[in-house]
Amino acid sequence: MALPKRIIKETERLVADPAPGITAAPHDDNLRYFDVTIQGPDGSPFQNGVFRLELFLPEEYPMSPPKVRFLTKIYHPNIDKLGRICLDILKDKWSPALQIRTVLLSVQALLSAPNPDDPLATDVAKHYKENEKDAQRVSREWTEKYASA
Amino acid sequence: MHFSKTYAQLLLTLPPDLRDSAIQYRQLKKIINQIVAELTSLGLSPDILQGAIQPPSPVNDKGKKQLDSAQDSQFVPHASGSRVIYEFADVVDHVEPRLHLYLDGDDGLPSYPIDATPVHSSRLNIPLPISQHILQLALPPSAQATDTLDSLEVDSHSVAEDTASINPHELIIPLASDTAFFRTLSEALVTLSKYLIGRRAEFEATLQSLSQDISSASRPSSSTAPFHPYSRFSSDAATISVPSTAFGLNSKSDLETWREIFQMYMEADIFQGHQERFRGERDLEDATVRFATFSSALQERSSAGHLKLSLKKSKVALGTFMELNTFILDLRKFQVVTTEATRKILKKHAKRTALPLAPDLASPFTINTEARDQALVLSRATSQHANSLSLSLLLVQALTETLLPIIPHIDDYSCVICTSLAFKPIRLHCSHLFCVRCLVKLQKRGEEHCPMCRAPTVLSADRSNVDWALLNFMKDWFPVDARKKLQQSEREAAEEEMRELGLDVRTCILM
Numbered sequence: 001m002a003l004p005k006r007i008i009k010e011t012e013r014l015v016a017d018p019a020p021g022i023t024a025a026p027h028d029d030n031l032r033y034f035d036v037t038i039q040g041p042d043g044s045p046f047q048n049g050v051f052r053l054e055l056f057l058p059e060e061y062p063m064s065p066p067k068v069r070f071l072t073k074i075y076h077p078n079i080d081k082l083g084r085i086c087l088d089i090l091k092d093k094w095s096p097a098l099q100i101r102t103v104l105l106s107v108q109a110l111l112s113a114p115n116p117d118d119p120l121a122t123d124v125a126k127h128y129k130e131n132e133k134d135a136q137r138v139s140r141e142w143t144e145k146y147a148s149a
Numbered sequence: 150m151h152f153s154k155t156y157a158q159l160l161l162t163l164p165p166d167l168r169d170s171a172i173q174y175r176q177l178k179k180i181i182n183q184i185v186a187e188l189t190s191l192g193l194s195p196d197i198l199q200g201a202i203q204p205p206s207p208v209n210d211k212g213k214k215q216l217d218s219a220q221d222s223q224f225v226p227h228a229s230g231s232r233v234i235y236e237f238a239d240v241v242d243h244v245e246p247r248l249h250l251y252l253d254g255d256d257g258l259p260s261y262p263i264d265a266t267p268v269h270s271s272r273l274n275i276p277l278p279i280s281q282h283i284l285q286l287a288l289p290p291s292a293q294a295t296d297t298l299d300s301l302e303v304d305s306h307s308v309a310e311d312t313a314s315i316n317p318h319e320l321i322i323p324l325a326s327d328t329a330f331f332r333t334l335s336e337a338l339v340t341l342s343k344y345l346i347g348r349r350a351e352f353e354a355t356l357q358s359l360s361q362d363i364s365s366a367s368r369p370s371s372s373t374a375p376f377h378p379y380s381r382f383s384s385d386a387a388t389i390s391v392p393s394t395a396f397g398l399n400s401k402s403d404l405e406t407w408r409e410i411f412q413m414y415m416e417a418d419i420f421q422g423h424q425e426r427f428r429g430e431r432d433l434e435d436a437t438v439r440f441a442t443f444s445s446a447l448q449e450r451s452s453a454g455h456l457k458l459s460l461k462k463s464k465v466a467l468g469t470f471m472e473l474n475t476f477i478l479d480l481r482k483f484q485v486v487t488t489e490a491t492r493k494i495l496k497k498h499a500k501r502t503a504l505p506l507a508p509d510l511a512s513p514f515t516i517n518t519e520a521r522d523q524a525l526v527l528s529r530a531t532s533q534h535a536n537s538l539s540l541s542l543l544l545v546q547a548l549t550e551t552l553l554p555i556i557p558h559i560d561d562y563s564c565v566i567c568t569s570l571a572f573k574p575i576r577l578h579c580s581h582l583f584c585v586r587c588l589v590k591l592q593k594r595g596e597e598h599c600p601m602c603r604a605p606t607v608l609s610a611d612r613s614n615v616d617w618a619l620l621n622f623m624k625d626w627f628p629v630d631a632r633k634k635l636q637q638s639e640r641e642a643a644e645e646e647m648r649e650l651g652l653d654v655r656t657c658i659l660m
Contacts, residue, residue: 006568017424062566063590096566096587097600 003031007057010100022104024055032057036068036104040147041112045139046074049147053083053107055100065094066103075135075142077116077125085110086120152493153178159486167483170344172337177494180333181501183326188502191322193248195503198233235504237331244335246327246504250320330498334491341487345480345540352476352544359469360551366463367404367556369625378621403463405629406456408556410447410467415553417443420477420545430542433481440478444471473548481541557626562619566591566600569637570630572623576616579604585615586638 011031014024021039026032036053040046052071058064068090070083078086089098089106119125127135153174160168188194234249370376419439422428431439450456458464499505564571564584571584581601583591588610597605623631 004567006566009568017426019425063594063596095598095600095603096591 006062007031014100019101019105021108022101024100024104032061034100038104038108038111040143041108044112045136046076046111046143046147049143051111051147053104055104057100062096062098065090065098066100068103068107073142073146075124075139076111077114077119077121077128078110080121084120086118152490156486156490159482163479163483163486167479170341171483172334172341172487172490172494174490174494177330177333178497180326180330181494181498184324184330184498184502184504187324187326188504193322195501198503244328244331246324246331248322248324250322251318327502327504334494338491348476348480349540349544352473353547355469355473356547356551359466359473360555362462362466362469363407363552364555366402366458366460366466367407368402369404370402370628371621371625372402376625379617379624401460403458403460404556404626406458407463409450409456410470411553411556411558413446413450414443417446419443419474420541430539433478433485436481437478440474470552473544477541477544477548480544484539484541557622559627559630562623562627570623570627570634572620572627572631572634574616574619574623575610575614576619577604577606577610577614579606581606582616582619584634584638586641589642 011026014034018024021041022037024034024036026034034055034057036055038051038053040049040051049072051074054069054071056067058067068085070079070085072083074083080086085107087106087110089095089103114128116125116128124135127138156174160171163171185195188198234251236247236249238245238247371378417439418424419431420436421430447456451458458467559570562571562574563569564582564587566583566587569584571582573585574582575585575588576582577588577599579599579602581599583600588607591600591607592610595608597608599606
């Protein structure tokens with residue numbers, strides 16, 4: 001099945017003019033499958049970390065959202081052990097006006113602003129709610145351990 | 150290699166008219182030699198001046214505007230030893246650099262009258278031995294001859310109490326060759342600015358007529374071909390099937406070719422970056438390479454027959470368009486070279502004469518307000534003039550703002566969902582625009598919310614939401630894209646219908 005024009009355009013721009021701190025490159029053998037890296041935002045416990053993700057554009061894209069998952073282990077209340085991300089725009093708040101680029105920017109923003117009230121990893125969220133400082137320390141440790149470039 | 154040689158060679162690569170208005174670097178260099186000779190004849194050779202000159206204080210800065218007030222009470226050092234100050238005075242129509250000596254000492258010379266006219270004679274009154282004598286007078290008795298001039302800069306605070314009552318003697322030495330130097334330099338810059346203002350006007354006039362030529366060469370199909378606008382009364386937008394000949398390219402217009410040229414030009418991003426990583430004016434080398442790439446790509450496409458300009462005036466217009474770009478590049482080059490030459494000659498001036506290079510004094514841009522205003526056109530935006538723009542950037546902006554909007558750009562009329570022309574255009578009640586195909590898909594999925602604003606406007610959309618005016622505009626200005634989009638949508642809809650009937654179209658599609 002031919003790749004829709006929209007995906008071709010998005011890919012071209014992602015490669016030619018990447019968003020700051022984000023890279024995304026499609027696989028040669030599957031142009032709907034992307035290798036992604038996101039730099040931990042400055043001022044967050046994930047600072048200086050480089051996180052690997054995978055992104056897949058389903059057949060219905062852009063009518064349905066891309067599937068995004070962290071491959072690098074991360075200690076974050078909205079990201080679980082399997083790297084699944086709790087982010088509304090990847091689920092019920094998806095809009096076909098959003099793009100790969102905007103999705104990845106949202107994920108990057110999620111690293112700056114964890115939301116323990118809407119947790120995916122309940123134990124991490126509990127930790128963040130009860131002792132934010134200590135939880136951030138663990139996030140930093142994990143960042144250094146698993147996400148150092 | 151000496152800069153003067155490099156400079157001459159660089160100028161040779163520029164068009165003669167720009168070259169002829171360049172700064173005369175060699176001539177200025179010769180004047181510097183004369184300044185050194187003059188200073189030496191005054192007993193102020195570079196060796197002696199080295200370290201003896203104090204930068205003028207802010208008070209002096211104000212004072213220097215009025216020669217008459219040179220002996221103003223502010224100006225008389227309330228407390229100070231002997232000093233030499235290199236200052237600039239505004240004299241009628243030019244700037245006069247001069248040395249200002251302040252002497253402490255009871256057996257010093259009488260004060261010279263200081264006003265505009267005797268300035269010259271006062272210099273003549275000081276024969277060489279006296280000026281050296283003066284300098285020596287200023288020495289504290291203990292100082293060694295070698296330290297002489299360092300000690301001229303007596304710490305003002307320590308002397309303050311002791312010498313407060315002593316009237317220092319002042320001496321002003323105008324520097325004739327130095328005056329000639331700055332006059333030559335600033336005149337060159339003013340002439341240059343005037344010349345550039347003229348070229349800018351010329352550029353803009355050419356641009357205006359070019360804009361008219363391109364407009365008339367790329368008229369939409371409605372202007373010449375038999376064009377049938379859609380109407381909500383005569384046709385049903387949901388079912389219109391348009392014979393592809395209705396979209397046929399009007400042979401009397403180069404619309405699509407100009408669109409492609411401008412598209413390539415924008416993608417080449419020659420003078421300014423528009424990317425996340427780089428925004429702003431590119432440096433000269435980068436811009437030169439980009440322009441070369443653009444023009445060879447253009448050449449390639451047209452010799453391969455992909456880029457056809459059928460009208461003669463289009464071909465002429467393209468030539469003019471390229472010339473305007475070349476001019477901007479030459480101007481950038483000229484600007485870089487001139488700025489460099491100015492910087493170098495001022496540096497050389499300071500180095501050879503040992504007169505200080507005080508940025509606010511040394512630069513002719515700031516001495517003469519008139520010259521500064523004009524010089525802005527030439528100089529690149531600096532922190533000092535953060536709001537000023539370089540001339541080349543102004544021309545680039547004029548070029549893009551005048552020419553590119555002649556031809557509507559597809560990105561402004563695209564559907565955000567499929568990213569191709571939003572044909573046929575459906576305007577939701579929340580005012581957002583999508584192509585009919587994407588909207589049908591949204592409706593089939595039961596999606597109620599507008600992808601742009603999440604207003605519940607999708608399911609209620611029907612034929613009354615067709616934007617007829619835009620539909621006609623698109624057919625008129627994007628004949629090729631509209632035709633393509635229509636065919637594609639029809640095929641996609643047919644495939645979808647087959648799928649809904651349970652047939653797998655992917656295996657039996659016949660093209």
